[in-house]
Amino acid sequence: MNHSKITKTEVLRLITIPISHYCEKVRWALELLQIQYIEEKHVPAFHRSVTHKYGGSSVPVLVTKSGNFTDSTDILHYLDTINLSGVRLYPEALELRRGVEELEELFDAKLGVDIRNWGYYYRSGDRQTMRKAWCKDTPLLERVGFEIAFPFISAKVRKLYSITAESAAxxxxxxxxxxxxxxxxxxxxxxxxxxxxxxxADLTFAALAAPVLLPLEHPVLVSQIEELPVEMASVIKELQTTAAGSHALGLYREHRHLKRED
Ligand SMILES: N[C@@H](CCC(=O)N[C@@H](CS)C(=O)NCC(=O)O)C(=O)O
Structure with a gap:
């Protein structure tokens, strides 16, 4: 698809759930490519009334004058074609580009899903943690809804992703x-x-792996490692010391220049 470059006056709208690592992937791309946007955060369950309006169900959704994009990879491709920063997320050279796209797909389809399911197994029943993860800067009505409906939303999320001890393992x-x-x-x-x-490929790996690496530069860091269940903390420490983990943490240090929001 051919898209005209973005006009200076167009401000894109990004529909998110604050903690979603697929949303962090897009947020990071927008900031790296210096594209103006407004983030509209929603509590899970309530997000669907918004994403449905734009033809999607999950977040992120990017709303633009050229159309609405309902998948993080489609969004990155779109942003790459419209941005004027000179930075490119996808190389021109065909073979290299294919390599980037294959890795991105692998991380989206497997790593992102596994990290979400593993994390929710330990944390989705904890109201305080999920309040920080799901509610920050969301509409007041949704925050009230969260307080009333938390046990149901939490159960719904576990059902949606079939989360059990076996699936977490x-x-x-x-x-x-x-x-x-x-x-x-x-x-x-x-x-x-x-x-x-x-x-x-790097950006997707780092953004999706962030919940198991806890980079300090992450804009929605919900827990310090000491606050996590021991089992989780020990896996995170193990992953932080791998070459892959240190690559992602390095990318956050070098390329994610953002103040934490809390
Ligand atoms: N393939 C999608 C995956 C997005 C995704 O799984 N989003 C989750 C949050 S991490 C979501 O919106 N879940 C709630 C739902 O599906 O309604 C993408 O890359 O954008």
Missing amino acids: RSLAGIRDIFDRVDRILADGKPYLAGDKLSA
Whole structure:
């Protein structure tokens, strides 16, 4: 699809759930490419009345004058075609570009899903934690709705993603598998996952892996490692010390210049 460059006056709208790591992927891309946007945050369950309006169900949704985009990868491709910053998330060279797209797809389809399911297994029943993760800067009515309906929303999320002790164990194995693959890509001292520049592959890996790495530069950091269940904290410490983990943490330090919002 051909899109005209964005006009200076157009401010894009990004519909999110604050803690969603797919939303963080898009937020980071928007900021890296210096594209103006407004983020509209919603509490899970309430988000659907908004995403449905724009033809989607999940978040992120990007609302633009050229149309609405309802998947993080479609959004990144769109942003890459309209941005004027000179930074490109997808390389021009065909083979390199294919490599970036394959990695992005792998991270979206497996890592993002496994990390969400593993994290929710431990945290989705904890009202205080989920208030920080889901409610920050959301509309007042939704925050009131969260307080009343938290047990139902929390149960609904666990049902939606079929979260059980067994699925959490499978998800953890899946996370370790992707980290191993990324370790192997980086094994010969490569600075980035594809080519010699930051691409959508690196950004996607770091944003989706953030909940199991806790980078300080993350805009929605809900818990310090000491506040987490011991089992979770020990996995996070293990992943932080891998080559893949240190790559993602380095990307946050070098390329995510944002003040935390809390
Ligand atoms: N493939 C989608 C996945 C997005 C996704 O799974 N979003 C989750 C939040 S992390 C969501 O909106 N879940 C609630 C729902 O599906 O209604 C993308 O990359 O945008």
